[in-house]
Amino acid sequence: MKSVSDALRDAAKAxxxxxxxxxxxxxxxxxxxxxxxxxxxxxWSELAMxxxxxxxxxxxxxxxxxxxxxxxxxxxxAAPLARIGAFFAAGLLVVAVVLPAIPGIDRGQLDLAILVxxxxxxxxxxxxxxxxxxxxxLGYVAFYAIGAYSYALLAQYFGLSFWxxxxxxxxxxxxxxILLGFPVLRxxxxxxxxxxxxxxxxxxxxxxxxxDLTGGPNGIxxxxxxxxxxxxxxxxxxxDSFAGFFGLEPSPTHRVVxxxxxxxxxxxxxxxxxxxxxxQPIGRAWEALREDEVACRALGIxxxxxxxTAFALGAMFGGxxxxxxxxxxxxxxxxxxxxxxxxIILAIVVLGGLGSQLGVAVAAIVMIGGFxxxxxxGEWRMLVFGAAMVVIMVLRPRxxxxxxxxxxALGQRRAIGAEYVGEGRG
Numbered sequence: 188m189k190s191v192s193d194a195l196r197d198a199a200k201a202x203x204x205x206x207x208x209x210x211x212x213x214x215x216x217x218x219x220x221x222x223x224x225x226x227x228x229x230x231w232s233e234l235a236m237x238x239x240x241x242x243x244x245x246x247x248x249x250x251x252x253x254x255x256x257x258x259x260x261x262x263x264x265a266a267p268l269a270r271i272g273a274f275f276a277a278g279l280l281v282v283a284v285v286l287p288a289i290p291g292i293d294r295g296q297l298d299l300a301i302l303v304x305x306x307x308x309x310x311x312x313x314x315x316x317x318x319x320x321x322x323x324x325l326g327y328v329a330f331y332a333i334g335a336y337s338y339a340l341l342a343q344y345f346g347l348s349f350w351x352x353x354x355x356x357x358x359x360x361x362x363x364x365i366l367l368g369f370p371v372l373r374x375x376x377x378x379x380x381x382x383x384x385x386x387x388x389x390x391x392x393x394x395x396x397x398x399d400l401t402g403g404p405n406g407i408x409x410x411x412x413x414x415x416x417x418x419x420x421x422x423x424x425x426x427d428s429f430a431g432f433f434g435l436e437p438s439p440t441h442r443v444v445x446x447x448x449x450x451x452x453x454x455x456x457x458x459x460x461x462x463x464x465x466x467q468p469i470g471r472a473w474e475a476l477r478e479d480e481v482a483c484r485a486l487g488i489x490x491x492x493x494x495x496t497a498f499a500l501g502a503m504f505g506g507x508x509x510x511x512x513x514x515x516x517x518x519x520x521x522x523x524x525x526x527x528x529x530x531i532i533l534a535i536v537v538l539g540g541l542g543s544q545l546g547v548a549v550a551a552i553v554m555i556g557g558f559x560x561x562x563x564x565g566e567w568r569m570l571v572f573g574a575a576m577v578v579i580m581v582l583r584p585r586x587x588x589x590x591x592x593x594x595x596a597l598g599q600r601r602a603i604g605a606e607y608v609g610e611g612r613g
Contacts, residue, residue, distance in 0.1 A: 193249070206234075209234055213233055216229075294443055299559055301443070303551055305450055305511065308453055312330075312505045313532050313536050314461070315497055319465065319473040320476055321478070324533075328524045328532070330509070332391065332524035335509035335524070336394060337356040338353070338355075342411045348413075349414070358506075360503055360509065364495075365499050368495040371494075394524070409518075410516070411514070418432050420442035429445075450515075469496055538553075539587050540583075550586070557575075
């Protein structure tokens with residue numbers, strides 16, 4: 188355990204670093220006077236409060252949080268945490284299913300839930316590449332954009348419905364995932380991240396400059412909405428509409444509820460496929476590749492196939508999410524698929540815990556849904572958001588749900604070892 192002097196010294200260093208960072212970002216601010224003149228306004232009290240908070244928080248981490256966490260973290264906690272995680276996941280699923288029927292839930296909250304579920308699906312798709320296969324992908328938004336533009340173009344030029352375009356968008360995104368996988372077969376770490384980042388920017392620039400096909404910076408509007416087995420969601424109330432067919436009062440909420448359950452079904456499909464494949468040989472090959480690529484090759488695993496399948500499957504789910512995004516918004520443009528989207532999705536995966544399905548879902552709820560709770564804070568919102576991320580990384584460096592049950596475990600290793608020693612084979 189750290190001594191008091193070491194903890195104080197560590198807290199003082201952290202406070203000095205915070206002072207150097209915040210003195211420009213918080214302590215000084217340019218403002219405009221009523222006469223239109225530009226002047227410099229100081230906020231020393233806010234700066235002192237922030238530095239004091241950093242000092243106290245760092246001192247608490249050094250004296251109590253970190254030693255206590257290290258003592259309590261152990262193998263004995265694995266089984267209870269697994270049971271708690273299972274109950275928590277079941278509770279989240281029940282809440283997600285009944286959310287539109289909960290009294291007091293309005294259209295704005297449903298729109299926010301749709302946005303959260305979209306990022307949950309994107310996080311689970313990227314988790315295949317980053318969390319399971321260990322391939323750092325900074326250009327995942329490219330597959331998101333490919334799925335969105337594939338649906339928009341197929342629907343406009345060929346008149347295909349959403350249900351036909353959805354699998355096609357996923358297939359096209361998977362194809363581009365394979366194309367990305369081939370050039371990066373021999374890359375790892377930072378070099379892999381740079382190439383994937385460049386791929387994402389290439390796709391965005393192509394969408395921005397290919398005006399004849401994509402509309403360029405003007406984007407594509409008038410994207411067809413999905414229907415419920417051919418029944419459109421309109422306000423006419425005729426028998427051929429959703430409300431008229433079921434004898435309901437026409438309401439714009441019907442489409443929102445339908446979109447909510449649609450993205451919920453797509454997200455659950457992503458989760459189910461990921462869990463099932465993780466237990467298959469290809470899923471075990473992903474985990475072996477993540478732990479050690481050299482040992483993976485030595486075991487005779489085809490690294491080329493392993494990497495390409497991870498990129499293709501992750502890209503396919505990104506394409507599904509992109510198609511849903513296009514039909515939900517009815518308008519897309521290159522500004523919706525910038526690098527910051529890739530950074531947010533990657534942050535969700537890392538904060539949730541690499542390889543953890545539950546952790547990714549919780550991180551998406553916290554980062555996307557929780558971010559909206561601080562909208563009234565204005566300019567302080569980003570500071571609160573960044574501070575929360577720092578706290579999570581300090582307290583849970585492996586993510587919110589960092590402990591993962593191995594796909595394959597030798598449960599009787601001690602008994603086998605004792606048997607071999609007893610027979611004189613050891």
